[in-house]
Amino acid sequence: MPSHQSRPARTFLLLAVLGAALPSAIVVASGMGYVSIPLWTVIKVIAAGISGQESALEKFQELYLTVVFDVRLPRILTAAAVGSGLALSGVVFQGLLLNPLADPYTLGVSAGAAFGASLALLLNVTLFGQYTVAVFAFAGASLTLAAVIFLSSSAGGVSSNNLILSGVIVTAILSAGISFFKYLAQERVSVIVFWLLGSFASSTWTDAGLTWLLTAAGFAVFLYFGRDLNLLCLGGRTASSLGVDPFKVRLILLLTGSCLAAACVSVSGIIGFVGLLVPHMMRSITGPDHYRLLPASLLVGGILLLGADTVTRSLLPAEVPIGVLTALIGGPFFCVIFRKRQMAL
Numbered sequence: 001m002p003s004h005q006s007r008p009a010r011t012f013l014l015l016a017v018l019g020a021a022l023p024s025a026i027v028v029a030s031g032m033g034y035v036s037i038p039l040w041t042v043i044k045v046i047a048a049g050i051s052g053q054e055s056a057l058e059k060f061q062e063l064y065l066t067v068v069f070d071v072r073l074p075r076i077l078t079a080a081a082v083g084s085g086l087a088l089s090g091v092v093f094q095g096l097l098l099n100p101l102a103d104p105y106t107l108g109v110s111a112g113a114a115f116g117a118s119l120a121l122l123l124n125v126t127l128f129g130q131y132t133v134a135v136f137a138f139a140g141a142s143l144t145l146a147a148v149i150f151l152s153s154s155a156g157g158v159s160s161n162n163l164i165l166s167g168v169i170v171t172a173i174l175s176a177g178i179s180f181f182k183y184l185a186q187e188r189v190s191v192i193v194f195w196l197l198g199s200f201a202s203s204t205w206t207d208a209g210l211t212w213l214l215t216a217a218g219f220a221v222f223l224y225f226g227r228d229l230n231l232l233c234l235g236g237r238t239a240s241s242l243g244v245d246p247f248k249v250r251l252i253l254l255l256t257g258s259c260l261a262a263a264c265v266s267v268s269g270i271i272g273f274v275g276l277l278v279p280h281m282m283r284s285i286t287g288p289d290h291y292r293l294l295p296a297s298l299l300v301g302g303i304l305l306l307g308a309d310t311v312t313r314s315l316l317p318a319e320v321p322i323g324v325l326t327a328l329i330g331g332p333f334f335c336v337i338f339r340k341r342q343m344a345l
Contacts, residue, residue: 011286011292011296014285014286014296015292015295015296015299018296018299018300018303019299021299021303022080022299022302022303022306025080025303025306025307025310026073026076026077026080026306027039027042027043027046028042028310029072029076029306029307029309029310029314030042030046030068030072030073030076032310032313032314032315033067033072033313033314034314035063035064035067037064037067037068041061041064042064042068044061045061045064045065045068045069046068046073048065049065049068049069073205073208074203074204074205074207074208075200075201075203075309075313076306076309076310077208077212078200078203078207078208078211078267078268079200079203079268079302079305079306079308079309079322080302080303080305080306081208081211081212081215081264081302082200082211082264082267082268082271082305083274083278083301083302083303083304083305083306084215084219084298084299084301084302085211085214085215085218085260085261085263085264085301086103086104086261086264086271086274086275086278086301086305087274087275087278087279087297087298087300087301087302087304088215088218088219088222088257088260088294088297088298088301089103089104089218089257089258089260089261089264089275090102090103090104090274090275090276090278090279090297090301091222091278091279091282091290091293091294091297092222092229092253092256092257093106093107093257093275094279095229095232095233095290096160096229096232096250096253096254096257097160097163097164098160098233099160099164100280101276102164102276103272103273103275103276104257104258104260104261104264104265104275105171105261105270105272105275106163106164106167107144107145107148107163107164107166107167107254107258108144108145108147108148108166108167108168108170108171108174109141109144109145109258109261109262109265110141110171110261110265110270110272111144111170111171111174111175111178112140112141112142112143112144112145112170112174112262113137113138113140113141113144113262113265113266113270114137114140114174114178114195114196114265114270115140115144115174115177115178115181116136116137116138116139116140116141116143117133117134117136117137117140117192117195117196117266117269118177118178118181118182118192118195118196119136119140119181120132120133120135120136120137121133121185121188121191121192121195122181122184122185122188122192131206133195133266134207134266134267135266137262137265137266138262138263138266141258141261141262141265141266142258142259142262144170144174145254145255145258145259145262147166147170148163148166148167148170149163149166149251149254151166151169151170152165152166158247158250158251158254163254178192178196194321195269196269196270196323197269197270197321197322197323197324198268198269198270198271198321198322198323198324198326199268199269199321199322199323200268200309200322201319203267207267210263210267211263211264211267214259214260214263215260215264215298218256218257218259218260219294219295219298221252221253221256222253222256222257222290222294223291223294225249225252225253226290226291226294228244228249229249229253229290230288230289230290230291231244232244232246232249232250233288261275268322269321269322269323270323271305271322271323271326272323272326272327272330273326273327273329273330273331273334274301274304274305274326274330275301276330276334277304277330277333277334277337278297278300278301278304279293279297280334280337281300281337282296282297282300305322305326308322308325308326308329309322311325312325
């Protein structure tokens with residue numbers, strides 16, 4: 001009984017620590033880079049920029065204002081938002097599909113985004129200006145999701161196994177299409193490859209604002225259906241007997257999670273392991289209750305991807321694509337976690 005009563009207190013403490021860690025990480029990352037800025041100066045510059053009192057800054061600090069607000073903060077905030085969004089989608093997919101290896105890309109969302117972006121880059125389309133690639137990536141991911149749901153639907157609704165199998169089939173087809181686009185691109189293939197590897201180098205305030213807005217909206221939807229998601233983890237029949245409409249809830253959460261993942265991928269490119277690794281890490285700490293797991297994963301996902309981007313941006317001799325770094329770190333780390341769990345069983 002004492003341990004049961006102390007769990008909410010531990011969860012509150014964890015969320016409080018993570019809630020303070022994310023903005024702290026943003027401030028620290030803002031001072032790191034080719035131009036190193038002292039921590040207190042970063043705080044002063046951010047406060048002056050937010051309040052509009054740039055005149056209070058000293059002359060040399062005006063340069064810092066430009067570096068922080070025009071160069072670093074858009075990238076930092078976008079990285080944190082994408083990490084949070086991918087982690088949230090991973091939590092929902094693992095819960096809905098009852099598969100611990102599910103992540104935002106299980107249903108082919110990443111392959112669809114990559115296909116759309118590769119098509120835009122191959123044809124050199126500029127219909128939507130600088131956001132053309134992102135729009136095509138989002139459209140590709142959305143159409144892929146529609147195709148996966150259509151393939152997996154049957155008279156009895158949409159089953160988890162059918163969704164996963166359909167996602168694998170569609171991903172294989174789209175991957176072949178992407179390879180064909182690379183072949184046709186010839187000397188321009190480097191542009192496609194660079195996008196596929198993932199990067200926040202060209203992030204803008206618009207990217208940061210839209211990604212955080214969509215992440216917040218997705219988080220609100222997931223929390224609203226938190227009880228239903230908990231019951232669905234017990235099985236469709238159990239959830240139905242307790243007043244949940246499995247088909248309706250599953251469809252809403254699938255669409256929301258996939259759209260959130262698609263929005264993140266359209267901004268950053270393909271970034272793996274965040275949506276797979278973070279839910280595993282947090283589930284072992286918070287337990288399976290999604291009312292605790294969702295906010296914890298949101299915060300840790302943002303911190304994790306922000307940290308990885310800061311490392312590749314300011315600590316490595318040359319900037320490594322963020323998708324490569326997350327795979328290099330996340331892959332072995334996930335193997336260790338998985339092996340420890342297998343030994344404990």
